Amino acid sequence: WIAVAGLTSGCGVTSAAMHLAAYIRQQDQDVSVTECADVFGLLAEHYQWDLIAEDSYQWGGVLYNRNQIDEDAEYTIFDLGVLGDNLTIWEQCQIRILVVDGKPYRMQNLPEQLKRLREMSGDMILAFSFVPDPAKPLLRKQYTSEHVKVWFVPLEPDLFQTSYDYQDLVDGYIEPVTVDKKESNILHFPNIMKYANQNKGKLTLIICILISGIAGISLANTYHSYKDNQITQMVMEPMA
Secondary structure, eight states: OEEEEESSTTSSHHHHHHHHHHHHHHTTOOEEEEESSSOHHHHHHHHTOEEEETTEEEETTEEEEESOOOTTOSEEEEEEEEOOSOOHHHHHOSEEEEEEEOSGGGOTTHHHHHHHHTTSSSOEEEEEESOOGGGHHHHHHHHOOSSEEEEEOOOOOOTTOEEGGGGGGSTTTSOOOOOOTTOOEEOOHHHHHHHHHHOHHHHHHHHHHHHHHHHHHHHHHHHHHHHHHHHHHHHHHHHO
């Protein structure tokens, strides 16, 4: 179980949870995301997720549930929203991630929240979002401790695109699939499939244009080759 909660609203909890789910799925592991809010219904309507059951959707091999747990999933990510007083799920999770908006005026409650969370046993990850590179060393030095790891959320606006950096959050729990580390981002396949299904006419037109362009280039090259041979023969004949 993986808990993802936010210090404040709008800090990127749902995005981080979905990006982490996409990463886990790309490591050939079964994963589901359970939200304690009502965002997935809007996302399901917009992205045309497959409805599996009431308040349960599937997209790209990931299950998205509202206020229910998929017992069959190998990994379950809980989108807890803003971390409140009810810490029951938080305490039961093996991986605990607190997402913090890195802007200074959005971190005013962080010391108080950390004091409360440190009273519990186990480790946690402080995942800072919207932090410029020059500010990262200071935050890492200020908040890293024996039981607190500091991590910085990659800026990725696409909910279905992930980064290999997310391996840092599940290190020791998930063995990564061998990949080319030079590729920092992975395009989530369902995006391509969705576009193909919804835009068959456009894709057909694009393919026809590409084929026509290739054929035109080939024909032009053949024509120019023919003209070059003709000119060569005209030049060589007088010399003969």
